[in-house]
Amino acid sequence: CLKMASDSPESLMALCTDYCLRNLEGTLCYLLDNETLRLHPDIFLPSEICDKLVNEYVELVKTDSIFEPHESFFTLFSDPRSTRLARIHLREQIVQDQDLEAIRKQDLVELYLTNCEKLTAKSLQTLVSFSHTLISLSLFGCCNIFYEEENPGGCEDDCLVNPTRQVLVKDFTFEGFSRLRFLNLGRLIEGVNVETLLRPLASLAALDLSGIQLNDVGFLTQWKDSLVSLVLYNMDLSEEHIQVISQLHKLRHLDISRDHLSSYYKFKLTRRVLNLFVENLVNLTSLDISGHTMLENCTIPSMEEKMGQTSIEPAKSSIAPFRGLKRPLQFLGLFETSLCRLTHIPAYKVSGDKNEEQVLNAIEAYTEHRPEITSRAINLLFDIARIERCSQLLRALQLVITALKCHKDDKNIQVTGSAALFYLTNSEYRMEQSVKLRRQVIQVVLNGMESYQEVTVQRNCCLTLCNFSIPEELEFQYRRVNELLLNILNQSRQDESIQRIAVHLCNALVCQVDNDHKEAVGKMGFVMTMLKLIQKKLADKTCDQVMEFSWSALWNITDETPDNCEMFLNYSGMKLFLECLKEFPEKQELHRNMLGLLGNVAEVKELRPQLMTSQFISVFSNLLESKADGIEVSYNACGVLSHIMFDGPEAWGICEPHREEVVKRMWAAIQSWDINSRRNINYRSFEPILRLLPQGISPVSQHWATWALYNLVSVYPDKYCPLLIKEGGIPLLKDMIKMASARQETKEMAR
Numbered sequence: 208c209l210k211m212a213s214d215s216p217e218s219l220m221a222l223c224t225d226y227c228l229r230n231l232e233g234t235l236c237y238l239l240d241n242e243t244l245r246l247h248p249d250i251f252l253p254s255e256i257c258d259k260l261v262n263e264y265v266e267l268v269k270t271d272s273i274f275e276p277h278e279s280f281f282t283l284f285s286d287p288r289s290t291r292l293a294r295i296h297l298r299e300q301i302v303q304d305q306d307l308e309a310i311r312k313q314d315l316v317e318l319y320l321t322n323c324e325k326l327t328a329k330s331l332q333t334l335v336s337f338s339h340t341l342i343s344l345s346l347f348g349c350c351n352i353f354y355e356e357e358n359p360g361g362c363e364d365d366c367l368v369n370p371t372r373q374v375l376v377k378d379f380t381f382e383g384f385s386r387l388r389f390l391n392l393g394r395l396i397e398g399v400n401v402e403t404l405l406r407p408l409a410s411l412a413a414l415d416l417s418g419i420q421l422n423d424v425g426f427l428t429q430w431k432d433s434l435v436s437l438v439l440y441n442m443d444l445s446e447e448h449i450q451v452i453s454q455l456h457k458l459r460h461l462d463i464s465r466d467h468l469s470s471y472y473k474f475k476l477t478r479r480v481l482n483l484f485v486e487n488l489v490n491l492t493s494l495d496i497s498g499h500t501m502l503e504n505c506t507i508p509s510m511e512e513k514m515g516q517t518s519i520e521p522a523k524s525s526i527a528p529f530r531g532l533k534r535p536l537q538f539l540g541l542f543e544t545s546l547c548r549l550t551h552i553p554a555y556k557v558s559g560d561k562n563e564e565q566v567l568n569a570i571e572a573y574t575e576h577r578p579e580i581t582s583r584a585i586n587l588l589f590d591i592a593r594i595e596r597c598s599q600l601l602r603a604l605q606l607v608i609t610a611l612k613c614h615k616d617d618k619n620i621q622v623t624g625s626a627a628l629f630y631l632t633n634s635e636y637r638m639e640q641s642v643k644l645r646r647q648v649i650q651v652v653l654n655g656m657e658s659y660q661e662v663t664v665q666r667n668c669c670l671t672l673c674n675f676s677i678p679e680e681l682e683f684q685y686r687r688v689n690e691l692l693l694n695i696l697n698q699s700r701q702d703e704s705i706q707r708i709a710v711h712l713c714n715a716l717v718c719q720v721d722n723d724h725k726e727a728v729g730k731m732g733f734v735m736t737m738l739k740l741i742q743k744k745l746a747d748k749t750c751d752q753v754m755e756f757s758w759s760a761l762w763n764i765t766d767e768t769p770d771n772c773e774m775f776l777n778y779s780g781m782k783l784f785l786e787c788l789k790e791f792p793e794k795q796e797l798h799r800n801m802l803g804l805l806g807n808v809a810e811v812k813e814l815r816p817q818l819m820t821s822q823f824i825s826v827f828s829n830l831l832e833s834k835a836d837g838i839e840v841s842y843n844a845c846g847v848l849s850h851i852m853f854d855g856p857e858a859w860g861i862c863e864p865h866r867e868e869v870v871k872r873m874w875a876a877i878q879s880w881d882i883n884s885r886r887n888i889n890y891r892s893f894e895p896i897l898r899l900l901p902q903g904i905s906p907v908s909q910h911w912a913t914w915a916l917y918n919l920v921s922v923y924p925d926k927y928c929p930l931l932i933k934e935g936g937i938p939l940l941k942d943m944i945k946m947a948s949a950r951q952e953t954k955e956m957a958r
Contacts, residue, residue: 213605213643214601214605214641214643214644216643220256220259221259221263224256224259224260224263225263225267227260228260228263228264228267228274229267229274231244231277232244235247235250235283236283242279243279243282244277244279244280244282244283245283246283246289246290250289250290251288251289251290252289252290252291253291254291254292254293254294257284257290257291257292257293258292258293258294258295261281261284261292261295261297262295262296264276264280265296265297265298265301265302268301269298269299269301269612269615270612270615270650270651270654271650272653272654272657272687273687276301280306281305281306281307281309281310282309284309284310284313285309285310285312286312287312287313287314291313291314292310292313292314292315293313293314293315293316293317294315294316294317295315295317295318295319296319296321297318297319297320297321297323298320298321298322298323299321299322299323299324300323300324300325301323302320302323302325302326303325303326304325304326304327304329304330304333307326307330307333307334308329308330308333311333311336311337312336313337314337314339314340315337315340315341316340316341316342316343317341317342317343317344318334318337318341318343318344318345319343319344319345319347319391320344320345320346320347320349320352321345321347321348321349321575321576322347322348322349323348323349323352324348324349324350324351325351326349326351326352327351327352327354327355327356327373328352328353328354328355328376328379329355330349330352331352331353331376331379335383338381338383338384338385338387339383339385339386340386341384341386341387342386342387342388342389343387343388343389343390344384344387344389344390344391345390345391345393345415346391346392346393346395347391347392347393347394347415347417347576348393348394348576350394350396351373351396353375353376353379353395353396353398353399354373354374354375354376354396355373355374355376356373356374357373357374375396375398375399377398377399377400379404380403380404380405380406380407381404381405381407381408382407383407384407384408385409387408387411388410388411388412388413389411389412389413389436390405390408390411390413390414390415391414391415391417391438392404392414392415392416392419393415393416393417393418393419393438393440393576394417394418394419395416395418395419397420401416401419401421401426402423402426405426406426406429408430410430410432410433411430411433411434412433412434412435412436413434413435413436413437413460414427414430414434414436414437414438415436415438415440416437416438416439416442417438417439417440417441417442417576418440418441418442419442420442420443421442422445422447423447424439424447424448424451424452425447425451427451427452427455428451428454428455430455431454431455431456431457432457433457434455434457434458435457435458435459435460435490436458436459436460436461437452437455437458437460437461437462438460438462439452439462439463440462440463440464440465440495440576440577441464441465441466441469442463442465443472443473443474444463444472444474445473445474449480449483452484452488453483453484453487453488454487455488456487456488456489456490457490458488458490458491459490459491459492459493460491460492460493460494461484461488461491461493461494461495462493462494462495462540463495463496463499464495464496464497464498464499464540464542465497465498465499466498466577466579466580467498467499467500467543468579469579475499475500475501476496476499476500476501476505477501477505478504478505478527478528481496481505481526481528481529482528482531484528485528485529485531485532486531489533491532491536492536492537492538493536493537493538493539494536494538494539494540495538495539495540495558495572496539496540496541496544496546497540497541497542497543497544497558497569497580498542498543498544498580499544500544501544501545501546505526505527505528505546506525506526506527506546506549507524507525507526507527515551517550517551518551519535519551519552519553519554519555520535520551520553521533521534521535521553523551523553524551524552524553525546525549525550525551525552526546526549526552526553529553530553532553535553535554535555536553536554536555537554537555537556538554538555538556538557538558538568538572539552539553539554539556539557539558540557540558540569540572541557541558541559541565542558542559542560542565542569542573542580542584543560543580543583544559546559547559547560547561547565548560548561556568558572558573558584560584560587563588563591563595563597563598563599563603564599566584566587566588566591567588567599567602567603567606569581569584569587570584570585570588570606570607570610571606574606574609574610574613574614575613578610578613578614578617578619578620579619581610581614581620582617582619582620582622582623582624583623585607585610585620585623585624585627586623586627588603588607588627589623589626589627589630592627592630592631593630596635597630597631597636600631600636600639600640601639601640601644603627603631604628604631604632604640604644604648605644607624607627607628607631608628608644608647608648608651610624611624611625611628611651611654611655612651612654615654615655615658616658618659618661618664621655621658621659621661621664622661622663622664622667624651624655625652625655625664625667625668625671626663626667628648628651628652628667628671629667629670629671629674632645632648632671632674632675633674634674637674645675645680646680646683648671649672649675649680649681649683649684649688650684652668652671652672653668653684653687653688653691655667655668656668656669656691656695657691660698662702662705665695665702665705666702666704666705666708669692669695669705669708669709669712670708672688672712673708673711673712677712677715677716677718678715678716678717678718678719678720678724681716682720685716685720685724685727686727686728686731688712688716689713689716689728689731689733690731692709692712692713692716693713693731693732693733693736695709696709696710696713696736696740697732697736697739703753706740706753707751707752707753707756710737710740710752710753710756710757710760711752711756713733713737713756713760714756714757714759714760714763716728717733717760717763717764718763718889719889719891722767722768725763725764725766725768725771726768726770726771728764729764729768729770729771729774733760733764733771734761734764734765734771734774734775734778734780735774735778737757737758737760737761737764738757738761738775738778738779738780738783740753740754740757741754741757741758741783741787742783744757745783745786745787745790748790750787750790750791750794750797754787754797755794755796755797755800758787758797758800758801758804759800759803761775761780761800761804762800762801762803762804762807765804765807765808766807766891767807767810767891767892767894767895768807769811769813769814772807772808772810772811772814773811773814775804775808776808776814776817780804781817781818781823784801784805785822785826787801788801788826795835795836795840796836798830798833798835798836798840799835799836799839799840799843799887802830802839802840802843802844802846802847803839803843803888805818805827805843805847806843806846806847806850808847809846809847809848809849809850809851810850810895812854815850815851815854815858816858816860818847818851819851819858819859819860819861820861821861821862821863821864824848824851824861824864824869825863825864827844827847827848828844828848828864828868828869828872830844831844831845831848831872831873831875831876832872832876836887837884837885837887838880838881838884839886839887839888841876841879841880842880842915844876845873845876845877845911846911846915848869848873849873849899849905849907849908849911849912850895850899850908852866852869852870852873852904852905852907852908853898853899853902853904853905853908855904855905870905870907873907873911874907874910877907877910877911877914880914880918882914882917882918882921883918883921883922884918884922885922886918886919886922886923890919890927890930892930892934893916893927893930893931893934893936894934896912896915896916897912897934897935897936897939899911899912900912900913900936900939900940900942900943901939901942901943903946903947903948903949906948906949906950906953909943909949909950909953910950910952910953910956913940913943913953913956913957914956916931916936916940917956917957940957943957944957944958
């Protein structure tokens with residue numbers, strides 16, 4: 208009943224369901240007393256729609272961190288005259304006793320409760336309400352559903368009490384559940400008498416007793432004419448168990464697998480036991496013996512085993528007892544057994560660790576109820592994706608996404624799954640992946656980052672995000688991914704490698720996005736976070752990638768975003784700029800990034816007075832002669848000064864250096880640059896440059912702007928000629944050529 212990750216377009220039903228759940232008040236419901244959801248009186252929904260609403264609601268609460276659950280959601284389905292439920296799957300902490308109580312009048316046919324640990328014995332009584340219609344029931348992992356609060360009058364002598372002072376209910380049975388055919392009691396709490404519990408059921412077809420230890424299973428024979436599926440995963444078997452199982456002649460699916468790491472099992476599978484199953488269970492189409500140790504050799508001689516082409520025909524089986532099968536099995540579970548590596552296995556689908564197909568079959572078979580096995584299978588897939596090439600990429604991705612969604616709080620699955628995703632989403636596989644599938648990967652990666660502060664998970668998730676086109680592919684989760692990355696960078700103790708990747712991602716996320724995005728991220732504390740990182744690196748006297756990426760990120764986030772520029776100044780950004788310049792005089796990349804950022808600050812008229820100090824102007828003037836990173840540092844320093852000069856002589860509020868002296872140095876710098884220089888810069892708009900053209904107050908600023916445009920359209924014509932035309936640069940240049948105040952060389956360049 209797991210919802211598999213899909214690569215197909217969403218159905219209209221799925222889209223409408225999702226929309227309604229995210230907008231309940233605007234669609235199906237209204238708020239009573241500003242808190243309780245109520246269905247509009249004119250709405251009547253059949254089970255086909257109601258089932259989807261409930262099941263998708265559970266999925267959204269579990270996997271979408273921005274989806275808000277509603278306390279009164281299940282009360283919408285309290286009246287079967289307006290809303291009908293038939294088949295619902297509820298999971299984990301989402302469901303409480305009052306939620307089941309709210310839907311007790313429904314005629315449920317199928318009810319799957321998986322790991323619903325908040326359910327108590329009150330819900331057992333609610334189950335009785337469904338007894339006349341229920342065909343399929345799962346109570347897997349509902350470990351408290353047989354407990355009720357201790358009787359205030361004292362506890363009967365024979366009742367068991369758990370550590371939370373709750374009493375085990377011992378008198379509940381499935382009496383009256385006349386239609387019940389499929390039952391899963393996996394991981395049932397110890398102390399419940401399974402035989403008494405099940406005895407009233409007349410004709411069970413499927414029973415799952417995973418993780419329950421029963422010394423006597425003789426009671427199972429009461430359903431020998433109806434039981435077609437039996438799961439005894441992790442039950443410690445004995446000869447008596449085998450004798451009982453072999454009498455269940457209608458069985459089509461038998462699972463006696465175990466987790467070989469969980470505890471010591473005395474029982475060993477023998478050739479005789481497998482022969483017994485083949486001889487007596489003639490209807491068997493699916494058998495799982497994963498994790499078992501074989502006591503004696505069940506295989507045919509090695510020479511014979513390797514002969515001929517691989518075959519699934521029972522007559523050629525490498526596992527001797529299976530030569531007695533009438534037809535190949537549909538499924539054979541051999542995970543973590545030596546048998547999976549044999550040549551001839553008589554089954555269409557095999558779970559094991561021999562190859563990619565077997566490993567994927569294992570992940571598919573065990574994800575929902577066996578995370579301990581699934582994490583080891585995903586680890587094998589990780590090795591395949593890392594060392595070889597994955598031939599079933601789509602299936603592999605879908606299975607890992609499903610496992611990560613299903614077990615959001617399982618650390619082992621989050622570690623192995625996020626590591627596997629890194630290799631499954633790299634550039635080698637990109638062409639095979641749809642936008643929808645890649646978005647699902649991003650969502651489970653962000654879920655992992657949200658749920659786990661653990662270093663390995665965080666590193667894996669950050670590395671996986673690096674496989675995507677940023678910011679384009681992350682834009683649909685833009686706010687969330689930025690918040691998570693800033694959260695990582697604001698932690699007091701940081702792993703150096705995670706810090707480096709997170710800063711790189713932050714930088715990429717604010718590069719080439721619109722100003723609204725930049726302003727929103729600025730308000731999240733982006734500028735302050737980057738400055739703190741720079742401050743820490745300065746204290747350590749370290750100029751590494753984190754330092755350079757942090758300045759680069761500040762350069763990007765301040766581009767045409769005055770609010771962020773102001774934050775930079777308010778949080779002592781200029782002080783850090785001077786200290787970095789002094790501490791790292793030879794770091795060219797660092798100088799380029801810092802000057803690029805200050806160019807953005809200088810573009811904001813209201814902030815320029817804060818740059819008008821003797822110290823800052825002297826620093827910018829000296830950097831005009833820098834040869835760092837080609838012309839970039841000198842070019843950016845000249846850009847900063849060009850905007851300051853644009854404010855005119857009256858704004859020059861300092862005695863030293865003199866304005867004319869700085870102007871002279873600017874002319875000299877511009878004339879020293881190679882007009883064909885290739886650039887380490889990326890303009891989204893020419894607006895800040897173009898505004899320096901129609902003015903006569905600062906001819907050097909006009910010349911710098913013209914030089915910049917000339918260089919960019921000459922070296923990168925395909926990119927920048929259209930931008931110049933689009934932003935109205937041509938008439939501005941034509942007008943400037945006619946201006947008397949413009950220098951002759953500026954006019955020549957403009958022409």
